[in-house]
Amino acid sequence: MARCWQSILNIIMLMGNIIFRGAAMPKVKDPLLAKKGERELEWARSNMPVLAQIRRRFGRQKPFKGLTIAVALHLEKKTGVLLETLAAGGAKVWAASCNPLTTDDSVAAALARRMEVFAWSGQSQQEYYSCLNSVLDSKPDIVIDDGGDLISLLHTSRRELLPKIRGGCEETTTGVRRLRAMERAGRLAFPVFAVNDAYSKFLLDNQIGTAQSTLDAVCRATNSLIAGKTVVVAGYGWCGRGIACRMKGMGANVIVVEVAAALGAHESGMHRALCALYEGYRVMSMRQAAREGDIFITATGGKNVIDAQHFKLMKSGALLCNAGHFNVEINEPALRKMSKSVRQVKENIACYTLKDGRRLYLLSEGRLVNLARPSGQGHPIEIMDGSFAIQALCCERLAKPKCRLAAGVLQVPREIDEEVALLLLKSRGIRLEKPTQQQMEYAASFEEGT
Numbered sequence: 001m002a003r004c005w006q007s008i009l010n011i012i013m014l015m016g017n018i019i020f021r022g023a024a025m026p027k028v029k030d031p032l033l034a035k036k037g038e039r040e041l042e043w044a045r046s047n048m049p050v051l052a053q054i055r056r057r058f059g060r061q062k063p064f065k066g067l068t069i070a071v072a073l074h075l076e077k078k079t080g081v082l083l084e085t086l087a088a089g090g091a092k093v094w095a096a097s098c099n100p101l102t103t104d105d106s107v108a109a110a111l112a113r114r115m116e117v118f119a120w121s122g123q124s125q126q127e128y129y130s131c132l133n134s135v136l137d138s139k140p141d142i143v144i145d146d147g148g149d150l151i152s153l154l155h156t157s158r159r160e161l162l163p164k165i166r167g168g169c170e171e172t173t174t175g176v177r178r179l180r181a182m183e184r185a186g187r188l189a190f191p192v193f194a195v196n197d198a199y200s201k202f203l204l205d206n207q208i209g210t211a212q213s214t215l216d217a218v219c220r221a222t223n224s225l226i227a228g229k230t231v232v233v234a235g236y237g238w239c240g241r242g243i244a245c246r247m248k249g250m251g252a253n254v255i256v257v258e259v260a261a262a263l264g265a266h267e268s269g270m271h272r273a274l275c276a277l278y279e280g281y282r283v284m285s286m287r288q289a290a291r292e293g294d295i296f297i298t299a300t301g302g303k304n305v306i307d308a309q310h311f312k313l314m315k316s317g318a319l320l321c322n323a324g325h326f327n328v329e330i331n332e333p334a335l336r337k338m339s340k341s342v343r344q345v346k347e348n349i350a351c352y353t354l355k356d357g358r359r360l361y362l363l364s365e366g367r368l369v370n371l372a373r374p375s376g377q378g379h380p381i382e383i384m385d386g387s388f389a390i391q392a393l394c395c396e397r398l399a400k401p402k403c404r405l406a407a408g409v410l411q412v413p414r415e416i417d418e419e420v421a422l423l424l425l426k427s428r429g430i431r432l433e434k435p436t437q438q439q440m441e442y443a444a445s446f447e448e449g450t
């Protein structure tokens with residue numbers, strides 16, 4: 001009820017501002033939370049040494065002077081440090097969340113003191129899109145997206161803004177897939193760096209970050225023991241393999257579910273299934289795994305990975321959650337249809353009582369479990385130091401006056417990917433040796449065919 005009134009109030013305020021000011025005013029849940037948000041930001045800042053270094057340089061060089069950056073990212077403390085870094089570089093920053101459930105309201109309140117913020121947790125779909133539209137009202141030069149909603153909006157109902165856009169960055173696998181589809185259809189109007197596809201992003205954020213934050217969110221939401229449980233992980237990509245590994249480390253019996261489908265130029269679900277098998281997991285179809293699992297975690301980027309046919313087979317008490325980008329991996333509408341009642345039993349946990357009396361528990365409405373508040377706290381800070389350093393450096397590349405990049409999905413330049421990896425190592429006091437002259441000559445001899 002309270003959420004409903006909050007939503008009505010937000011819409012009235014937004015409409016009022018559109019009518020009276022011609023634009024929506026920055027909007028957060030509660031400005032009084034700013035003090036708490038400042039403490040959160042301070043903690044993140046003090047654990048993000050790579051961004052701190054970039055921020056100092058940006059502060060001197062002002063690469064974004066005169067430019068506006070519109071952002072749709074999960075709005076929490078680590079993202080806040082990225083936004084401050086861009087602002088230190090001279091950018092006007094307008095920010096919304098890329099997901100209706102993942103805003104940290106205290107951080108949003110703190111950031112709203114110094115930049116334009118349109119985000120609160122628990123948004124309706126309509127409010128979510130209204131906030132994305134609000135950040136686009138800034139007439140941005142650069143956009144940063146996570147999942148592709150902002151860039152998609154630009155190419156549909158906000159096309160008048162396209163000529164001014166220099167380029168963008170995309171944070172996640174699903175967003176990059178959407179952009180590639182637009183590129184194939186000849187519909188992508190500006191260059192976008194696939195930040196997701198930087199090797200250090202795959203390796204650290206998708207694999208290590210999603211693993212720890214998913215485990216953390218499941219434990220926080222449920223307070224349940226992982227050891228001795230059967231955990232079914234759907235998708236053995238970067239995210240899934242990290243989750244499987246950490247769950248195994250906690251003492252779970254892990255089952256991996258993959259599909260027989262091609263993935264990119266060389267890989268397939270079959271290769272990944274084999275890899276999971278040889279890494280010591282049981283591998284099977286979701287139909288088989290459905291009967292066995294105590295905890296189900298999807299991380300595929302696909303749709304209806306867990307569907308009505310699987311709910312029918314599950315044990316009473318099974319927990320279902322999703323770590324993939326969109327809330328379509330677990331078919332919640334089908335589950336609701338099969339249930340005689342649905343009840344919120346705890347923050348982040350809904351109980352679906354099926355007509356035969358079995359109970360299935362869905363975490364965080366089937367949205368990104370590791371980011372949906374309050375149990376989802378997002379990736380560890382150090383992981384986001386790396387991912388957001390890549391974002392900041394790609395934005396700097398787009399801002400360069402002579403930067404003329406063709407429209408399309410672009411790989412993150414190798415020097416940026418490697419610079420961030422090096423800075424992360426340095427921040428932990430690790431210095432790697434260069435190969436000796438003799439070693440380099442030996443390696444070169446193969447390349448020259450001698």
Ligand SMILES: NC(=O)c1ccc[n+]([C@@H]2O[C@H](COP(=O)([O-])OP(=O)(O)OC[C@H]3O[C@@H](n4cnc5c(N)ncnc54)[C@H](O)[C@@H]3O)[C@@H](O)[C@H]2O)c1
Nearest residue numbers: 172173174235237238239258269299300301302323324325
């Ligand atoms: N939760 C987070 O913080 C976070 C972080 C990064 C990425 N993501 C998201 O997680 C998802 C996965 O990302 P990734 O980088 O691991 O992608 P990926 O492409 O490396 O892996 C996905 C895997 O899922 C498999 N798959 C597809 N459909 C399946 C099905 N029906 N059943 C079982 N397996 C299936 C594919 O074969 C593939 O191996 C994406 O939506 C991405 O945007 C989430």
